[in-house]
Amino acid sequence: MSQKKKFLLRIDPKLYEALEGWAADEFRSVNTHIEFLLREAVRKAGRLPSKTGAKKENQNSEKEEE
Template sequence: MAKKKQFPLRLDPAVYEALEKWAGDEFRSVNSHIEFLLRDALKRAGRVPKKAEGERGEE
């Protein structure tokens, strides 16, 4: 697996709490749920980078 890019992310505490609950409902960590949501948004917008298309299967 390719090394993942790390960066700090500042979120409103209420947004984080909502993400944390949603991630738990989906049996994911907050980090993996954020990545899932971003990948989904990129796919819907037709902006999935070629490099990222084959990295992981659909969750």
């Protein structure tokens, strides 16, 4: 199993409460949900390394939309 990077995150209490409720709705911990949201944002931005070539497919579909 790979090691996970640990770091301190300071976050507004109201934002944390919103994330806490959202995470509960998705049956995730807040930590796991934040990681999920960050991974999705990075993937959508095309910045997550891909083993399957999904990044290239995403870039091609973006070019087709233009």
